[in-house]
Amino acid sequence: MELYDTEKTRKLEKKLISLGYSSTSLILKAGNAIYEEVVKLKKSNMFIVIGKGNNGADGLSLALLSAINNLTVTCVLLDKIEKQNIDVYNLIKSLNIKTYKTLPKINRINKDIVIIDSILGIGLNRSPAGKYQKAIKWINSYKRKGAYVVSIDVPSGLFIDTGVGSKDTVLANKTIMCLTPKQGCFTGDGIKYSGTLIYKNLGFTNIKKYGTGSSKLIDIKNKVSLRSNNNTYKGNFGKVLILGGWDGMQGAGNLAGLAALKTGAGKVFICNNSKQKKPDDLISIRSDIASFKKCLKIADVVVAGPGLGKNASEHLEMLWNYRIPVVYDADALNWLSSSTYKKRPSYFIGTPHYGEAKKLLKEDFKDRFNAICKLKNCYGGDWILKGPGTLVLTKKLYINDFSNNILSTSGTGDVLAGIVAGLLAQKKGKQIEIAVKIHSLCAEDIYLKKKATLTASEMLENISKVIYNLKNN
Known part of the structure; x- marks a missing residue:
């Protein structure tokens, strides 16, 4: 509409x-x-x-x-x-x-x-x-x-x-x-x-x-055609690389990776320095720069930032100039806000909440429409400005009509970043507004079950169900 x-x-x-x-x-x-x-x-x-x-x-x-x-x-x-x-x-x-x-x-x-x-x-x-x-x-x-x-x-x-x-x-x-x-x-x-x-x-x-x-308003009727061909194998659905979950924050990286898989990505690799066992569904790679670069060569899209901390600057600098689509979230956005980089050469999506956007713009704001336009003008790429009535700016400006503080809990942003990457990996175009809608429908389904709060793990369990319902209208 x-x-x-x-x-x-x-x-x-x-x-x-x-x-x-x-x-x-x-x-x-x-x-x-x-x-x-x-x-x-x-x-x-x-x-x-x-x-x-x-x-x-x-x-x-x-x-x-x-x-x-x-x-x-x-x-x-x-x-x-x-x-x-x-x-x-x-x-x-x-x-x-x-x-x-x-x-x-x-x-x-x-x-x-x-x-x-x-x-x-x-x-x-x-x-x-x-x-x-x-x-x-x-x-x-x-x-x-x-x-x-x-x-x-x-x-x-x-x-x-x-x-x-x-x-x-x-x-x-x-x-x-x-x-x-x-x-x-x-x-x-x-x-x-x-x-x-x-x-x-x-x-x-x-x-x-x-x-x-x-x-x-985001309307995804007749747009969700994920995994529509049955004559396929996992290599047809893309490979996602997660750069996140460092220094004791491995849960954030895992959430993003599992969300990408649930959205339909064929394989998900995770690069972090945690020695804890990863979920069996994720493929672990070492955190050294050589291993990271090697995995970049086979990945289709990268999620950078969930639980990344401040010790991966070398990886982020390499990634900024590498020709691969990237979803920048959380600590990767904080890194960008303190860097001198502008206008990434290759496609990317930024997913800030209000606090992260304020750092990126180096000013406070109330006008969310103006803020998201400034982000795009300053850094390039496409943007998702999370919050009440989430905004999405690609070639067009979209608003998501879901607003509920049930999403104001840790990990839900990591799940969104994973959903965005999962869609991009399948090469279904840059319809990132679809990812935002899938994410909010996962939360809405939980809310309609008369739950006042949720966890990010609960949202993971809903992704496949929401996509099935959207595919079958």
Whole structure:
């Protein structure tokens, strides 16, 4: 599914208007779509906090439809009614809908009350202040007391281009996105503030026909064709070399190696200085530079970094200039951040979390979209920026719609690095977004079994099952 930022949404709206769809018709379509979702909540008492612009107009349209259908509606008007909305407003007045120009006190909060956030939409370009900030605080205060909150298009205070929330942002139970799905709702702070996301296309079933988006949700339907040929042997599925698991951290290297095997790689070698016995499925090689170089000649892809520590600089320097695809993770990313290297000559994938990305960029950041673009511009390659609403940047920008702190545990990143390498080894193209989706589906399967936590080893056991389900749809 295409996702849209402010510029792309406005461009699409202009395209529709040029084709004969008036702004009023689009607003009425939005009001009707929002009404259809709100009535499903079975709340009989509705408070709509209305700002200006299209977002406010959507709120007025919702108020009109709700009142016509005998719901109890109260409108809080934060701004003077704009000229294009006068007709709708006059109809609202004719229905004797309660309207306030100041924020009222709700005497009793019960399960029948829903507050609609129709304050600020996609045009937000600075943090809310004054009456808008006060209204956001008012909404959040009643949510804490038990009111159900629905935001129209985007929670007021959230920047849809970046997914960054303002100091005061509406904390919605549900966000109903109209016409275009808004990219900032799917990552970063957007996950926290948006609640359950509902997308209403307003009858435009193929919305990208009118304008392409700024990013995409990861969708891997009909893309997973791993091990589809039965007339094969293990040499057909590629060889992965793991450079990791050094100095007492052998578990991290093992997790990456086993994940690559579970994803379908034919052979996995592991290079580390541990004297502990490796899993029988992994082929151990010595850690000296000569043995490492010899294995590089037969490998198809390398994973560098899981549990590597700081004592493999010679290996990493050789690898940077060696013509082989590499997945850089964990300690290999830390090495890169402290080096002077830029733009690796051969293909690679970086898989940082927030802390590692901050080191690589040598600056703090909130805008995850900008950060991943900077990583690609600075170092080349493709990137996976892990976190809530993981971002993937190849030739296109993807967002993974899974976000759950169940993944915030040691070893899960090593598993992801192994899955990425397992796919690359099979030479099915550079669709690293597939690896991210497989990884999150492994976690989601565990979560749906009503488990609040997981271990990386549990995720390993799910990889084969997830791939089987994806292959067989």
